[in-house]
Amino acid sequence: MPYDLNGRPERRPRLHRLLRRTVEELTPGDPGLVPVAESDDDTAAASAVLDASPGFDPEVQSVLWHLLELPDESVTEVLRLVAQDNYERMPVPDGLDGAGRLAVARVQRVDALHVSQERSRMAGVTARHGGRALRWRVLQIPG
Numbered sequence: 001m002p003y004d005l006n007g008r009p010e011r012r013p014r015l016h017r018l019l020r021r022t023v024e025e026l027t028p029g030d031p032g033l034v035p036v037a038e039s040d041d042d043t044a045a046a047s048a049v050l051d052a053s054p055g056f057d058p059e060v061q062s063v064l065w066h067l068l069e070l071p072d073e074s075v076t077e078v079l080r081l082v083a084q085d086n087y088e089r090m091p092v093p094d095g096l097d098g099a100g101r102l103a104v105a106r107v108q109r110v111d112a113l114h115v116s117q118e119r120s121r122m123a124g125v126t127a128r129h130g131g132r133a134l135r136w137r138v139l140q141i142p143g
Contacts, residue, residue: 002061007086007108026061028088028105030141033063038137040067046119047112056138058111063139065105066122067096070131075102078129085121100131110138 002010037053039046050056066087070078079089079102087104096103104122108114115136122133 003086003106003108006114007064007106026063026107026141028063028065028090028107030063032141033139034142035137036062036140038135040135042123045112046115050110050112050115050138053138055140055142056110057140057143058109060109060140060143061107062110063105063107064110064115064118065090065103065137065139066118066133067092067101067103067135068122068126068131069098069100069134070102070126070129071100074129074131075100078125078131079104081125082122096135101134105139 004010034055036055036057037050039049050058068078082104086106088106090103090105092101092103115138119133119136122136126133
C-alpha cells in the first residue's frame, strides 16, 4: 500500500485501485532498504541534505527513520505517542547504539517540507520527555 507525505495510506480513486498493478508493500524493516540521505546536524536544512543525495528519488516510497535518545522511564510513552503517527520501533544500527538510544521509522513519500516537519515533531516529543532527537535518515530500495 502506498503512503502519502504524512505517512498515511494514500487514498486512490476506486478505478485506480481496480486497475493498479500489485505492488509489494514496503515495510520499515525491509532488508533491501539502504540509506539515501541522512543528517545528524540540527542546523542542516532537509532540502539541502536531500538535494545533495544523488541516490534519493522523491517519487518512490521511502522509510523515514529517526534516532532518539531518551531516559529509560520515557521510552514507553514516547513509543506510544509516535505510534499514533504510524512509527514503529526499529533496531539501532551498530555504531549508533548507546545508552538510552532507540530508533523509530515509518513508510511515507518524502520531501524536504515533510522531513522538516517530522524532525520538528521528533525534537518536540523527545524534549518533552527529557531526551533529544539525534539523527534522521531516508531509506529506499535502490531502483
